Amino acid sequence: MLGLEAWLSLIGPAYFAYIGIAIPFVVVWAIICAALWIWNNRPSKRQGPPRSWPASLTFFVVVAACYVAAHTAVYLLVRYLAPLWA
Template sequence: MPVLEALLSLIGPAYLAYYGFTVPVAVVWAILCAALWVWNNRPSKRNGVARSRSASLMFFILVAACYVTAHMGVYLLARHLARLWA
């Protein structure tokens, strides 16, 4: 269900943009969603090889960057559409 979690997290930026929250709030939302996704999909939950601390940090940074990029796209689109509807 990792994909479902990621798609559901995109509701947040649309809500934040529609109600006029600023970009830093949306970035914090994206980082929190990335942290939750990494936590829910950590290797220790599965039977596998554990990652080192530095590899885990680099993986989190990569996931967080992807989340921030996707969330900012949704945020900017929703903010643009909210201005058109208002």
């Protein structure tokens, strides 16, 4: 289940789409949100073995790809619906 910060991060692409900002800003926003999620859920905060550097990088790439996909979907949905609201 996604945490609160993951759900709140979806406000950014919705706002960007509503005001008409380009998609590269959404991708940067998604990568920053993924980095913050990784930082807030790092193994050193929990009891468990630390991950190796390649495993951590792979995990970050997978999480960032998921964030980019979700943020792009929200962006495109709001971009499509924005003219209908105005």
